[in-house]
Amino acid sequence: MSGFDIVFLFFAVITIGSAALVVFSKKITHAAFALMFSLFGVAGLYVFLSADFLAAVQIIIYIGGILVLLLFGVLLTVKISSITITTQSTQRIWGAIAGTGLFILVLTIIIRADWFIPEKDPGDIYFTQSRQIGERLMTEYLLPFEIASVLLLAALIGAMFMIRSEDK
Amino acid sequence: MQRYFLNIYIGIKTILIGMFITLKHMFTKSVTVQYPHKKLDIPERCRNLLLNKIEDCIGCYQCARACPVYCITMETIKAFEGENLGLTSDGSKKRLWIPVFDIDMAKCCYCGLCTYPCPTKCLIMTDKYEYSTYKRDNLIFHFTNVDAVKAAELREKDHIRKMEKEK
Amino acid sequence: MLQKEIQREYYNKFVELVVEIAKWLGMYNSLPAIWWFIIASIVAALFFFFIIAVFALIAIYVERKVSGHVQDRLGPMETGWHGILQTLADTIKLFLKEDIIPAAVDRKLFILAPVIVFMTSLAVFVVFPFSEKFVVTELNIGILYVVAISTVVVPGIIMAGWSSNNKWSLFGAMRSAAQIVSYEIPVGLSIVCAVMAAGDLSMQGIVVKQAGGFWNWFIFSNPFTFVAFFIYFLASLAEVNRMPFDIPEAESELVAGYMTEYSGIRWAFFFLAEYGNMLAVSIIAVTLFLGGWQAPFPALEFIPGWLWFLCKTLFLVFVQIWMRWTLPRLRVDQLMYICWKVLTPFAFVCIFGGGLWQVLIK
Numbered sequence: 001m002s003g004f005d006i007v008f009l010f011f012a013v014i015t016i017g018s019a020a021l022v023v024f025s026k027k028i029t030h031a032a033f034a035l036m037f038s039l040f041g042v043a044g045l046y047v048f049l050s051a052d053f054l055a056a057v058q059i060i061i062y063i064g065g066i067l068v069l070l071l072f073g074v075l076l077t078v079k080i081s082s083i084t085i086t087t088q089s090t091q092r093i094w095g096a097i098a099g100t101g102l103f104i105l106v107l108t109i110i111i112r113a114d115w116f117i118p119e120k121d122p123g124d125i126y127f128t129q130s131r132q133i134g135e136r137l138m139t140e141y142l143l144p145f146e147i148a149s150v151l152l153l154a155a156l157i158g159a160m161f162m163i164r165s166e167d168k
Numbered sequence: 169m170q171r172y173f174l175n176i177y178i179g180i181k182t183i184l185i186g187m188f189i190t191l192k193h194m195f196t197k198s199v200t201v202q203y204p205h206k207k208l209d210i211p212e213r214c215r216n217l218l219l220n221k222i223e224d225c226i227g228c229y230q231c232a233r234a235c236p237v238y239c240i241t242m243e244t245i246k247a248f249e250g251e252n253l254g255l256t257s258d259g260s261k262k263r264l265w266i267p268v269f270d271i272d273m274a275k276c277c278y279c280g281l282c283t284y285p286c287p288t289k290c291l292i293m294t295d296k297y298e299y300s301t302y303k304r305d306n307l308i309f310h311f312t313n314v315d316a317v318k319a320a321e322l323r324e325k326d327h328i329r330k331m332e333k334e335k
Numbered sequence: 336m337l338q339k340e341i342q343r344e345y346y347n348k349f350v351e352l353v354v355e356i357a358k359w360l361g362m363y364n365s366l367p368a369i370w371w372f373i374i375a376s377i378v379a380a381l382f383f384f385f386i387i388a389v390f391a392l393i394a395i396y397v398e399r400k401v402s403g404h405v406q407d408r409l410g411p412m413e414t415g416w417h418g419i420l421q422t423l424a425d426t427i428k429l430f431l432k433e434d435i436i437p438a439a440v441d442r443k444l445f446i447l448a449p450v451i452v453f454m455t456s457l458a459v460f461v462v463f464p465f466s467e468k469f470v471v472t473e474l475n476i477g478i479l480y481v482v483a484i485s486t487v488v489v490p491g492i493i494m495a496g497w498s499s500n501n502k503w504s505l506f507g508a509m510r511s512a513a514q515i516v517s518y519e520i521p522v523g524l525s526i527v528c529a530v531m532a533a534g535d536l537s538m539q540g541i542v543v544k545q546a547g548g549f550w551n552w553f554i555f556s557n558p559f560t561f562v563a564f565f566i567y568f569l570a571s572l573a574e575v576n577r578m579p580f581d582i583p584e585a586e587s588e589l590v591a592g593y594m595t596e597y598s599g600i601r602w603a604f605f606f607l608a609e610y611g612n613m614l615a616v617s618i619i620a621v622t623l624f625l626g627g628w629q630a631p632f633p634a635l636e637f638i639p640g641w642l643w644f645l646c647k648t649l650f651l652v653f654v655q656i657w658m659r660w661t662l663p664r665l666r667v668d669q670l671m672y673i674c675w676k677v678l679t680p681f682a683f684v685c686i687f688g689g690g691l692w693q694v695l696i697k
Contacts, residue, residue: 007373029497033444036490052476056483064486068516071493075509130476130536176677183662190405190661200409 008048015041032074036067053130210295215278217296218271220311224256224290227264231282231291239275240282243268245326256288266312267319273299274307353378379471383460391610395422398656405660432599437500440596444498449597449604451491456611458484463618464539466628466641477538478526481619482519485574485612489515492583492593495605499596507592510667511583514573517674518580521570524682528563528689529553529623542627552626557696559689564624566682568651571616573674575609578659582667617651625651 021034046055253262353375403410411418496508573580584592628640
């Protein structure tokens with residue numbers, strides 16, 4: 001087993017282990033914080049796929065944005081300590097069907113996809129894609145990019161409209 | 169809009185003024201006195217630790233009565249016949265033994281009221297102010313010039329004298 | 336192309352150094368090559384821990400002295416010559432203190448929180464170019480990595496505040512998180528200004544673009560980056576909870592904010608993280624806007640780069656300390672006003688203007 005394998009296993013264990021914690025944890029805050037490690041592990045796995053830009057963006061958006069929002073939601077909930085989360089299984093049959101279906105779907109994608117495999121030269125494994133991503137966004141995918149930005153702008157204005165005080 | 173920019177301008181300007189002032193103060197001489205190494209002279213009539221010059225004390229109780237917090241404890245025994253206790257420095261005759269003269273500085277409020285009535289000016293306030301200790305008992309200052317053995321002897325004799333008088 | 340050459344040349348310099356030492360000791364062949372990479376990472380982590388610790392020792396001393404002299408006092412004078420050993424003595428005291436974990440805390444999170452907060456402040460150091468030769472790892476997305484890692488501190492702080500089971504801790508954590516999340520926006524936007532001027536995300540690449548005299552530094556290269564520097568500096572002060580933006584740990588209202596329940600060595604880690612962040616934001620400001628290790632005049636290039644780097648960084652640290660002892664603490668609404676209504680619009684103007692300048696004038 002090479003060192004890279006060990007580091008990969010480390011990130012994989014972090015991702016899956018804390019994802020399991022999210023599901024099985026009895027306390028909602030523990031679940032939320034375990035999600036942080038899971039997201040962080042995913043970012044680590046992105047680095048192994050030589051997607052460093054994506055890894056950094058994953059951390060910024062998921063840990064810095066969504067997770068913080070989620071934590072705020074959890075902490076601002078009234079009587080947080082009295083809420084009990086049920087971790088026992090209900091709806092076993094439907095759950096099993098949905099889970100198996102999802103698993104088969106993901107497995108099919110894994111097997112069928114045309115994966116990008118980086119060259120073996122270790123110097124090139126970490127060659128950045130940020131320049132390529134930027135160029136593609138500004139040329140090939142300009143329209144979707146602009147549509148997404150207009151959508152975000154609309155969401156921002158909507159949020160501002162909603163939090164505006166009424167008396168003004 | 170104008171107010172917004174004026175606000176920013178004033179903010180930046182006042183921050184710069186403040187920063188300049190603190191920069192100036194960084195290089196002015198500091199006012200700190202390095203206390204244990206260097207001490208300021210204290211005023212002549214300051215009120216600090218009490219001192220009783222016991223050789224001048226005539227045991228008149230004036231100070232103990234004047235004290236508003238009762239921090240002076242004393243005991244006096246009349247001199248026995250044939251005993252000459254000597255004179256104070258201003259020439260008045262001493263008639264009493266003073267086996268106990270304690271001042272509890274923990275209670276003292278530094279008002280100085282005890283020093284004014286003293287007829288021989290033997291109870292004074294000194295300029296000594298560093299007498300903190302680890303035990304509260306050490307704040308009780310003993311000013312007697314009669315040692316414990318002598319004091320017990322005097323009390324014994326005084327008791328005998330009282331018994332004789334009662335007879 | 337220049338960028339790629341630099342990347343090749345300084346790629347994992349630190350790993351090479353460790354390998355050289357291992358070869359010199361005759362141990363290189365005893366382990367597979369990849370293990371030396373892992374060992375180099377551990378050595379780098381310890382090295383930066385050492386740097387942060389030494390910096391904190393000096394910075395705390397300087398902070399005390401500056402605060403003293405600003406207020407016409409002397410500061411520490413007794414321990415060593417002019418109190419120079421005071422922080423060392425305090426550190427020893429902290430290490431010897433009892434490790435208290437209050438009974439009502441959420442034990443796991445309470446122990447984990449200082450580790451996360453300190454790790455984020457340690458992890459950003461690997462991409463900083465300390466000189467033309469010394470970079471631990473030359474990431475192509477260097478500045479993006481720095482921004483990404485520094486966002487992880489927010490869950491760490493919330494973790495500390497929540498697990499302490501204390502109202503002051505929770506309030507401090509919430510305020511801190513709100514503040515950091517808000518101020519990430521002007522920080523990010525002003526960083527974009529410098530990145531646009533450089534056309535590069537790599538820290539070393541950004542420094543190389545500023546070569547040849549102080550007029551080529553991004554702070555002076557156009558008026559928009561000049562403004563962006565000040566926006567970055569102010570917003571970064573808020574991001575590391577320094578005065579005048581220290582409402583998360585406002586002593587007069589919140590005892591010590593999210594660190595209220597911490598003591599001894601765990602508290603020391605929060606404190607180290609704070610000073611590490613202080614150093615980190617100064618280094619980022621120096622790298623992005625003040626030319627990193629470049630000399631201010633081409634004639635002065637014989638002085639080694641790390642010395643220039645150190646001087647500029649420590650000057651910014653000094654300015655931070657100086658500001659702390661000058662300005663009073665802001666109110667919460669004023670804090671948000673400055674972030675959303677002043678710094679963010681100005682940063683947008685800077686991006687727009689800087690882009691135009693880049694296209695039209697250069």
